[in-house]
Amino acid sequence: MKPVSTNDGGTPNSARKRKTSAAKPEPDNGTAKPVRARKTNSSTPRTAVRATRGGSASRPAQEFRALPAAPPAVTSAPTAVESLPDDRYFNRELSWQDFNARVLALAEDESQPLLERAKFLAIFASNLDEFYMVRVAGLKRRDETGLPVRSADGLTPREQLAYIAKRNQDLVERHTNAFELHLRPQLADEDIHIVGWNDLTGADQLRLSNYFSEQIFPVLTPLAVDPAHPFPYISGLSLNLAITVRDPEAGTERFARVKVPSNVPRLMRIEQQPREVRTATFLPLEELIAAHLGELFTGMEVTEHHAFRVTRNADFEVEEDRDEDLLQALERELAQRRFGPPVRLEVAQDMSEHMLELLLRELEVDPRDVVEVPGLLDLTCLHQLSGVDRKELKDRPFVPATHPAFGERETPKSVFATLREGDVLVHHPYDSFSTSVQRFIEQAAADSKVLAIKQTLYRTSGDSPIVDALIDAAEAGKQVVALVEIKARFDEQANITWARTLERAGVHVVYGLVGLKTHCKVSMVVRQEGSTIRRYCHIGTGNYNPKTARLYEDLGILTADPTIGADLTDLFNVLTGYSRQDTYRNILTSPHGIRRGIVRAIGEEIELARAGQTAGIRIKCNSLVDEQVIDALYHASQAGVPVDIVVRGICALKPGVEGLSENIHVRSILGRFLEHSRIFTFLAGGTRWIGSADMMHRNLDRRIEALVRVKDPKLTAQLDYIFESALHPSTRCWVLGSTGEWTPFPASGDDVRDHQVELAKRHGAAG
Template sequence: MVAPVSPSIPTAPPAATVSLPSTHTADLADDRYLNRELSWLDFNSRVLALAEDPSLPLLERVKFLAIFASNLDEFFMVRVAGLKRRDEMGLSVRSADGLSPREQLALIARRNQELSVKHARVFLDEVRPALADQGVSVIAWSELGESDRRRLSVYFTDQVFPVLTPLAVDHAHPFPYISGLSLNLAVTVKDRATGGEHFARVKVPDNVDRFVRVRRDDSPGAIDAFLPMEDLISAHLDVLFPGMEIAEHHVFRITRNADFEVEEDRDEDLLQALERELARRRFGSPVRLEVSDDMTDHMLELLLRELDVDPGDVVQVPGLLDLSSLMQVYGVDRPALKDVPFVPATPPAFGERETPKSVFSTLREGDVLVQHPYDSFSTSVQRFIEQAAADPQVLAIKQTLYRTSGDSPIVDALIDAASAGKQVVALVEIKARFDEQANIRWARKLEQAGVHVVYGLVGLKTHCKTCLVVRREGSHIRRYCHIGTGNYNPKTARLYEDIGLLTAAPEIGADLTDLFNSLTGYSRKSEYRNLLVAPYGVRTGIIDRIAREIDAKVAGDGSARIRLKANALVDEQVIDALYRASLAGVPVQIVVRGICALRPGVVGLSENIEVRSILGRFLEHSRMFHFGATDEFWIGSADMMHRNLDRRVEVMVQVKDPRLTAQLSDIFDSALDPRTRCWVLHGDGSWVASPHDRDDVREHQQALMRSRIDPGA
């Protein structure tokens, strides 16, 4: 078990001179914290706001509609599923803001219904008509001309009909199992001879495109037209039920609990245990039923009864269900309707020369900081690993893999290194949610190539992003390292904003050696030189540094301040430490992409704290800290959440080189600039778009893109 505490940074007192007001310390109904689930729904609402923004290119708005839907699916499969499980088991554990699971579920249901209807209406009333004006139509069967219908009927007969399986429900045919996230037609058919009505279910196949491409004869301007597959099937139900009258049909979709626990202590083979649980995932209990808003009460009652769904879990949606499929529409080749392509820049340190310089010789001259996607992943981190694999002087490569791409050059490089006789260790986190199957495949492929594959520590997920290269140089051994905030995934590195440190610093190399020994063996290493490592070291390390800022401020140091950037801020101990800092007069500035349970700007508690959120073309994903009095900068993989700080192996590294700390400070300055477009969190939990009263509004991400295109900008 990793139990790191940094001896070089002695534990600071918990700022005993500053304590939280007694009015803010009740055990239940505590008003210090916002509800994390509702805060997540607020985050997804901000994603939806991007889909509403008419200043964005039209297909980018389509993309955000799809992202909103995909986000919501995962939220229900995991977070809502967990709350329902606690409620059903009678567990009375309340959230930090004092709500029971049942109370949270009720609030979530109301908020989700509002957002789901708004989401559907943005597509129906704004985006879909705007698409049609640009020649990209999402159409209904009723809008097609006769020639189009004949052509699509042939397509249905040849390509779709053979894979459909209508399932009747009667005394001889029990109600079929409905898999999670599948799109289905609920059909009532009437026997013309007897007049009896029967129910049947038709699954919309998930191995064909959701939208059928249509070349419309009656609308030459509509270059790209899409017909939903459920519309095509609905128009041909008489072919599926010959001799029967189609009385009614409606679309529905169910979401199931996809969260599970692997009993690692009981199961000797973690791979087999995980595969068994993955097989059970599709049979999880239902947590949400989405139905078209024109579904009859009779049909809905039947589905509720047969699917064993609570009426409170029903979401009625106007128009199409499952708008995550709009990513297919986003894929049309219409560059004028999308963001202008951005080509990441090769970091200057790795820039092309007449005689290319190796990554290793560059790092011997000094550390390099990269920020993706502005800095190219392929010509920095990927090149580092590929050169290590090809270099005959490299003896060993040790790397963590949490999520990677389907055709990963990183994995290929590790296989090449093992084939060349190098010692290669890959710590593959096969419990990375929703990537389990892919990671199992990678683990087996790596093992077959001779890579030493390790699955991490019992009871912990290995979430840190680290790579260690051991190289012989003359009579010496030198270690080269990468520590980052994002996964080793070339595809998401073009979409996610992340920070990475490449270094040959001996003390960091020694730290990573110790860390990998803890992850792969029985080491009980408890001291690190330049790292904070969860599950024991990150929370205490951050809180200690907050306490130092408090002490500095109390001592009259005007440089005391805290700047924090993360995906989520939920951990109550960290939040309370930030409250103490605010009470001591320490300015606290927070940039959080998603969940924030801290209440800023509350009189007598958090008047010196401001929280903002930046969403845009790229997904803000880096985690960074700056402590002003000590002028310390830290980056790493850990969000301020219980799961990261208590149940994962996470790594934070201190960036010391003044050249690199200046880069990190510039990122903070840009994100926190009063002119930067963002959402600002208020103490009552509301998020307000800002700034709304000035003409010189700037875009944080566009400014960073310009800085790579024109470094002098």
């Protein structure tokens, strides 16, 4: 697959070049350059109304505690920060938009299987939803409250919102075109059709009309807007029809809203008569509803209808009071989330001006936060196409391999016996999660010699075998502790449910620390072996979720190393008791130790390089934003230390700048699996770390994270190979330039390697 360039018109690179040349941005009073001016006054002409769109069972209180504030990071950088230029960071929000543009490029890449391209279009859409619900919402809140907080690259919240708005409208149009102009016709060529009501045969329309009357009509609630009926509440991310009806007798027009049900598949599959195995035809649910609006407004004339969708602020923080039950506080906040203020209004491009003005007024939406969509709204529905049985249009089915250390699936070896022989590094999804990490917990639950299991849970699946094993262990009389992070964003309600289920089974459930999320992925099993107590541990980069373990690339170490066992014992004492320990033997933890440890390791690499040793730093992560870590990497580059960074998403570091970062190279790899592992390698110092933390403020300052040092030479060789493959000159990737552009690499050639395919082959996984 040849990556598709993301440097189309409208990229935010101009904003970045502006910073490099020290030119100040033109905020245009907080708006991007308008495509069409807009006011909400209904008397304004149409051309003055269309503005740039796209803007901006309870636990007792003592079971969660506060930690002291994190101390300032200790830097070992050889030169002062003042020696570095002011314009040395990219904007994190614009860098995130570049990441989502790379996701979109996968959807545009015609070497990808057709239904996989549809999946990437859906991923792009869901990514953008969350970006608005969290990041844009936060910026808007800062702007509205007048907080004078500038980003690391010097932009005010209003300036960032302006750049985001312009870039987003460009991306939305590109996203729609990728679907309407390319993917939709190509799907039709393969007998997969997404059609409108008027495209159906009379027989199909008759069958669907009967279905509407029997199944859909009773669910719908048309809501009028008039002096007796206030404008209805529009829930976040719901799809709606805005409708104008006319009274044929009085001639008056009224507005009404119909919500498209979310508990019915958005894309309705139409059974072919006679049935064709290859053919799949889908009708969007809103098309079916629109065709039958007359039945909802009997005696009225429907003059127009248009789809719209509101995104609301979901970036809330739980007010954690040590005297209040955290579960109750969180549930209160969750109830309020659906009432957050609007941060985006998506509308059909052909929506009339007077209807748009009404929505803006009633929803209290800023015109700059409107996004015009020139096609089907909410393409997250394309995830449904994965259910189409057309194997030739999808990636080959992927089957993870059982790690050789754990034997065959049919004749598994004892995990405990294996770990007494040495540490094991598992690499998901290439190494099976179910026959390694999951088996570790399940064998511990069933083993009569196991005395205790301690486990963190951040996100897990709906039918989690890990949770089932913990319940089995508790019911068998083992001491089981589960730290369930109920503040995991968008998984809060699911985790509350799990917490209560575990409590009812006798598991000791705790919720973490006040002001901090517990994001580390750690598990410890305490086993009686004769007169000896031995601790077996797992520390990973990903969640204890068997479903995402087949989709996300992650690492984990399984070990019986007594020093790591001692470290996790101390860490769990912090998480469940009153310990304030923040230094350990073989792990680094945040909020106190990870930034300090990484910056110190960078400084040591610099000193060893100056002493004549062969030095080098390699980092693989999801995001690189933290300024102290970035500055330390700049100092390493200035000292001649080569730095290679493989980042999936956001990168605020500027590589390749003469005198600052000419020895730093940044690339991004996207593909079938979501690159999720974090690896930190320091060649001269000989240290390699893996763990849960990205180099972001939230990970380093507001979360409990853990990195573990990998020492076994066999395991460090595995980590080194991951980098060798990712950094290979023929590996398909995007390369970040000094002015912010992401360039597909290599440009051409028949020997282009797929990093994930190479790793699958190396592990013996099939796919």
